Amino acid sequence: MIDDAPAGPALSEPQYAVLAAFRYELRRFLAFSETAALQAGLPPQQHQALLAIAGLAGAEPPTIGWLAGRLLIAPHTAVELVARMVEADLLTKTRSSQDRRRMELSLTAKAEILLQTLTAAHLRELRALEPTLARALALSRGGAS
Numbered sequence: 001m002i003d004d005a006p007a008g009p010a011l012s013e014p015q016y017a018v019l020a021a022f023r024y025e026l027r028r029f030l031a032f033s034e035t036a037a038l039q040a041g042l043p044p045q046q047h048q049a050l051l052a053i054a055g056l057a058g059a060e061p062p063t064i065g066w067l068a069g070r071l072l073i074a075p076h077t078a079v080e081l082v083a084r085m086v087e088a089d090l091l092t093k094t095r096s097s098q099d100r101r102r103m104e105l106s107l108t109a110k111a112e113i114l115l116q117t118l119t120a121a122h123l124r125e126l127r128a129l130e131p132t133l134a135r136a137l138a139l140s141r142g143g144a145s
Contacts (some may be wrong), residue, residue, distance in 0.1 A: 015139055022136035025129050036121050040114055045071065046085055050115045053091075053105055061104040063096075090114070 011019075037047035052070045053062045060066075068078035082105065085091040090111040096102035107115070 018132075018135050018139050021132050025132045029125060029129060032125050033122060036118055040118055042090075042114060042118070045073075045081060046088075046090065047115075047118060049081060049085065050090065050107060050111050051119070053107055054112075054115055061096075061106065063102050063104055065102075067105065085111075 033047070034044040037044045040047075042050075048071055049067055052067060056062050056066075062070075064078050064082050065075060067082065068075045071078065071081075073081070082091060082093065082103075086093055089108050092106050092108060093103045094106070096104050
């Protein structure tokens with residue numbers, strides 16, 4: 001939520017320029033990501049789901065409810081997404097041994113190969129964005145523009 005009162009002194013034109021460049025680069029990265037996923041034969045939301053599952057750190061395996069929260073989608077939408085991904089041989093679902101109502105998700109070998117290829121391309125793109133991101137982070141810490 002945005003407060004009505006400004007948080008501090010007004011920004012300078014160069015600071016606005018850095019923020020504008022940052023927003024542009026974020027949008028460009030998202031467009032790149034969607035295009036890369038589609039070129040790999042994967043809908044962008046499925047790519048996001050694979051990445052979320054692969055990046056889950058913790059002892060608990062991912063579930064449909066967890067995936068819904070991570071992708072900021074409704075649970076019924078996550079159920080449909082997972083069903084399509086199981087049908088495409090990207091995910092497997094297994095019942096939790098501790099709670100039979102929960103379905104645990106895991107990547108298939110096909111998904112892991114797709115994700116490795118897409119992730120390598122995304123890391124290259126992020127490296128290209130690094131200077132703009134670094135300037136924006138310096139600005140957020142009160143650094144010079």
